[in-house]
Amino acid sequence: MSAATTRSRTPDRLCAEAVELARTAAEEAAAPGIVGAHVEAVSEGDRVVTHFFECKEPGYRGWRWAVTVARASRAKVVTLDETVLLPGSDALLAPEWVPWSERLRPGDMGPGDLLPTEADDLRLEPGYSGEDTPPPNSPVSEEMAELVEAEDAEVTDGPVAALPLVPTRGSIAAVAEELGMRRARVLSRYGLHVAADRWEEGFGAKTPMAQAAPASCVSCGFLVPLAGSLKQAFGVCANEFGPADGRVVSLAYGCGGHSEAAVMPKPIRPSPHVFDSMNVDVLPLRPAADSGSVDSSGPDEELGHS
Numbered sequence: 001m002s003a004a005t006t007r008s009r010t011p012d013r014l015c016a017e018a019v020e021l022a023r024t025a026a027e028e029a030a031a032p033g034i035v036g037a038h039v040e041a042v043s044e045g046d047r048v049v050t051h052f053f054e055c056k057e058p059g060y061r062g063w064r065w066a067v068t069v070a071r072a073s074r075a076k077v078v079t080l081d082e083t084v085l086l087p088g089s090d091a092l093l094a095p096e097w098v099p100w101s102e103r104l105r106p107g108d109m110g111p112g113d114l115l116p117t118e119a120d121d122l123r124l125e126p127g128y129s130g131e132d133t134p135p136p137n138s139p140v141s142e143e144m145a146e147l148v149e150a151e152d153a154e155v156t157d158g159p160v161a162a163l164p165l166v167p168t169r170g171s172i173a174a175v176a177e178e179l180g181m182r183r184a185r186v187l188s189r190y191g192l193h194v195a196a197d198r199w200e201e202g203f204g205a206k207t208p209m210a211q212a213a214p215a216s217c218v219s220c221g222f223l224v225p226l227a228g229s230l231k232q233a234f235g236v237c238a239n240e241f242g243p244a245d246g247r248v249v250s251l252a253y254g255c256g257g258h259s260e261a262a263v264m265p266k267p268i269r270p271s272p273h274v275f276d277s278m279n280v281d282v283l284p285l286r287p288a289a290d291s292g293s294v295d296s297s298g299p300d301e302e303l304g305h306s
């Protein structure tokens with residue numbers, strides 16, 4: 001029988017009349033004065049009825065105390081099943097719980113925080129596993145390792161096993177370590193794609209800064225190239241005055257700080273003075289009285305005689 005059919009049935013009369021039993025049970029579970037008016041009685045099945053009471057707790061608006069009572073077949077005594085607080089149709093509910101791993105946003109991590117990475121994180125894939133079998137002619141193959149060890153034995157003239165070689169020279173682990181490839185996991189193809197999409201969105205060709213830039217990063221002297229496949233599309237900006245200093249930028253990005261976009265104007269050279277203002281010009285206050293020629297005495301002397 002479906003739940004809808006069960007609920008539509010008429011509640012058992014004795015159970016439906018046990019309102020006070022239900023109220024007492026609700027008041028025992030709640031704080032005094034929290035249980036409000038009786039709302040309804042709902043049939044849960046044969047001789048099983050749930051009584052609903054309003055909850056007057058301010059923080060639980062729309063919630064209801066639900067007290068289920070039941071009666072055995074051919075018994076007249078109604079007994080208590082359970083008492084719970086349930087949300088009504090207009091109850092104020094907390095938002096749906098979201099795991100922290102889905103709530104986490106870029107920039108949420110602080111100093112000392114640890115961010116565990118799931119074992120099946122799609123952004124990562126196993127790096128060097130140590131269990132790969134290289135082809136026989138590979139420089140890291142077992143055959144080559146044996147050769148190297150044999151050479152070692154000749155040089156050192158001692159048992160190879162006694163040498164403290166961990167990992168063994170010529171082994172995959174040793175070569176991988178030498179090449180800096182000894183990471184348990186590396187970026188997967190998916191990880192590369194999502195990183196590239198994110199960088200493209202932040203510092204890509206479609207940003208307003210790039211649209212207004214005089215030239216793109218690919219020709220900028222401040223661009224530091226990346227290694228690996230990402231270098232085909234990205235680099236790192238090293239212009240401390242640029243908007244993307246220290247950030248990964250698309251080669252199609254650009255900004256007004258482009259090294260070649262604007263040439264610094266040469267400093268203005270002042271033109272020579274028309275009048276020489278640095279030297280003292282000796283000028284007479286009046287012409288000489290006898291000859292009409294100019295008196296050659298200095299202005300101080302002239303001033304002293306007057």
Ligand code: SF4
Pocket residue numbers: 215216217220221222223236237238239242243244249253254255256257258259
């Ligand atoms: S200074 Fe501007 S154009 Fe040059 S690399 Fe940085 S972001 Fe690109």
